[in-house]
Amino acid sequence: MIYKILTKITSPDDLKKLSFEQLEVLATEIRDYIVNVVSKTGGHLASSLGAVEITLALYKVFNPPYDKIIWDVGHQAYCHKIVTGRMKKFKTLRQKNGISGFLKPTESKYDIFGAGHSSTSISAALGFAKARDLNKERYEVVAVIGDASLANGMALEAINHLGHDKTKMLIVVIDNEMSISPTVGALAEYFNRLMSGGFINKLRNTIQATLQKIPAIGYPTTKIIMSLEEGIKSIFSPGIIFDELGIRYFGPINGHNIKLLVETLKNIKNINGPKLLHIVTKKGKGYKPAEENPTMFHGISSFDPATGIPICKSMSPTYSKIFSDSLIKLAAKDKKIIAIVAAMIEGTNLSVFKEKFPDRFFDVGIAEEHAVTFAAGLAKAGFKPFVCIYSTFLQRGFDQIIHDVGIQKLPVVFVMDRAGLVGEDGATHHGVFDIAFMKMIPNMIVMAPSDANELQKMVSFAANYKKGPVSIRFPRGESYYYHSNLQIKLGKARIIKKGNSLTILNFGALLPKIIKTIEKIGDKNKIEIIDVRFLKPIDEKTIIKSIKKTKKVITIEEGVIHGGFGETILRIISENNLKNIKVKQLGIPDKFIEHGTVEECREEAGLTENNFLKHIKEFLKL
Ligand SMILES: Cc1ncc(C[n+]2csc(CCOP(=O)(O)OP(=O)(O)O)c2C)c(N)n1
Incomplete structure (x- = not known):
């Protein structure tokens, strides 16, 4: 597809100049672009496809980054990334040094608040709204959250606070009836009723209009029917929970109709106090394979964009x-x-x-x-x-x-x-x-x-x-078979290989990498490898015996070094008064590791065979 409009969008301000027809063309171009990129990089496709129109409408009506639009989770924010000046860089989605799959303020001033875990947006938005009021500023605040994330305790705690606090802000609920699989729970059922409530409202208006036209029954009969309708409405009344909690409810409306979204947002923008706009979308919208199988396309690795068929690498079971x-x-x-x-x-x-x-x-x-x-x-x-x-x-x-x-x-x-x-x-x-x-x-x-x-x-x-x-x-991805006929006994480690000069203590699934490294050295009896298995209770006896013998220890774990497994070994050494022991702890250093392939992330953390080899050689003076 030739991107006639998309290539001209460098910031949300460019959207302000577009007509509704042009915005619709843009939505199609954005969808095509997202599908093409994600088919190569993998990513969260279906939610992002469903959120294209609401993103465009929000940026047509509001003025980010002055107005604070806060996306929940961030997996649905690919369109947001594309229209906020990251169109070209979007091709590097989820790759090392490329665009993050979630929200990252260090990546863009338009990523107002970092996210990746769900249901934080309303709390964060309320924080921004409160700060605005305290500072006597005037910006608008919007939290955009999915129907499944709204049911989380944190989001409900924020609603509880907001309804009481009465601060001006807007919550946009993107309701696609899906979490990764169909949304579960009473709130999801309530939303379903709200949707049929919308239907009842329309029906009610149609009945009223029709009856008014018939002179024989006319106004009094309409009134009776209306009062019956009121009865129904008190059971099904749209938004009643939110209204009762002090948050004005609007909707449900079609989340793929840009004009309707823009007009509604404009209408409610200046209303004071907390507001909630309920929009209904289709997860995977515009890409047939994702519409048909939104669960599979929630988060997907590379696939053929023409068919939607995943490009599978054959793997042993995960x-x-x-x-x-x-x-x-x-x-x-x-x-x-x-x-x-x-x-x-x-x-x-x-x-x-x-x-x-x-x-x-x-x-x-x-x-x-x-x-x-x-x-x-x-x-x-x-x-x-x-x-x-x-x-x-x-x-x-x-x-x-x-x-x-x-x-x-x-x-x-x-x-x-x-x-x-x-x-x-x-x-x-x-x-x-x-x-x-x-x-x-x-x-x-x-x-x-x-x-x-x-x-x-x-x-x-x-x-x-x-x-x-x-x-x-246990880790993500492919499993290995190394052990056979083993028994698990509470608190018992397993000596994988005997040695006299260096103890390697492993906790977890990096063992095959350690063994491969040792094979490269061709060691016979220098290195002792112990698979600790239980960090609690830990097999102090076996560990102390080995350390006393070798006086040198490398601990390996795929977790943070601070407070991790290696530190337990330091405690054992200290409490047992073991003297002159040299220790190297390999694990995640004290920083947040960015995205990339698992191997690239391990490289950054020093959890590669090369790094193991380097430390083993240093310890053994090879
Ligand atoms: C605390 C937490 N638990 C689980 C997840 C995994 N997760 C990411 S998106 C998602 C579903 C979100 O559904 P919804 O909020 O309805 O948004 P949609 O994807 O349907 O647009 C889940 C369970 C997460 N990101 N954070």
Whole structure:
């Protein structure tokens, strides 16, 4: 497609000059461009396609960056990136040093507030609105949030504050009835009713107009019907929840009609106080494969733009698949096993579990905090819940893990998928803090498998462990098979290879890389490799014995060094008064690692075979 208008857009101001017809052409060009780029780079396609018209309408009516338009999550903001001066650079989406897949204020002054995790926009927007009032400024503030993200506790807390505070700002809810899979929960059902409420309103107007035209019945009859309608309206009244909470509700309106969006935004822009505009969109709009399969196209790797068929690289099964297969096998025998996810059924690979055991599967929506305490209740009542949440999103449930699970020693299993560096999603999504936050919680068993076989055994160990909470972390992507016939015993490490001059202590899935590195050196008996497996309780005996022998230690983990596994080893060395020990901790240094491929991110963190080799050689003076 030739981009006649798109190539001329260098900032949102350029949109102000366009007619509605031109904006419609632009929307088509933007969609085509997004599909083409994402088909090569991968990314969050379907939500961004659905948000094209609302982006154009917002920038036609408001004046960013003076007006603060704050996007929730940021996965739907590709059109925003393109029309805010990043059209050419958009081709580098999610690549190292390229455009971020989420919102990043260091990337553009138009990315008003950083995001990647959901449901932060209303709180942040209220912060901006309050600051404006305190500073006696006049800018407008808009939070743009999806229907699934609106149901999250944080968004609801912000609404609670906003309705009470009465500050002037606008919330635009993009309702496509989808999270990654269809939105779940009572609020989603309420939105459905609002949509039919809109329908009722139209019907009501049509009935009224028609009846007015018939002289025989005329006005009095209309009144009776209207009062009946009022009865219906009190049940179905659009927006009643928001209105009752002090936030004026407008909508629902068609989120793909630019003219209607612009006119509505203009009409409500100057109304004081908190407002909510409910727009209805189609996820994947304008690209047939994404419209037909919005879940698959929510976040997708490269695909053929002509057909929508993913360009698959053949891979061994992912760790997520190994985990879900293991859990399904265990759940078939143990009726107490329950799986809980927070809006990530596909990502955690648990759709088969859901099909097989619908009564024992719960998708609680984007509600990680609730997922943890809900599991705590189930565990207290005798069930064995597995809370399956990406490492990065479980950060939200930190207090609940301590307060509701840890202190009560409840047998909840935390399965942290995507633990470690995740690559293209970048700093907001790397799962690098869980080792640190799990290990500090009393009563928590902290495990990390180093291969697929070990993961299966750990899942089975966790299912049978009754004395308290357990956490298991595993990385994104392809699994490896290294071990065979192994047994998992609480708190027991495994010596992978014996040696006398250097101890390498591994925690997690980087073991195959370590072994490959050692193979390159051709070492026979210098290096001892220990796969620690349990960070809590840790096998101090085996570790101390090895350290006493070699006096040199390298610790390796794909998590933050500060507070991580390596620091536990320093504690062991110090508490046991081991003298003259040289230690190198390899892990994520004290900075946020940006996006890139997983290998590029590992390079930045120093978690590559080359860097392992460098430190091994230094220690062994090779
Ligand atoms: C705290 C948190 N949990 C989970 C996710 C993963 N996630 C990203 S987008 C998304 C769905 C968002 O749905 P919605 O808000 O309706 O927006 P849509 O994609 O439909 O436009 C989810 C679950 C996240 N980003 N943050």
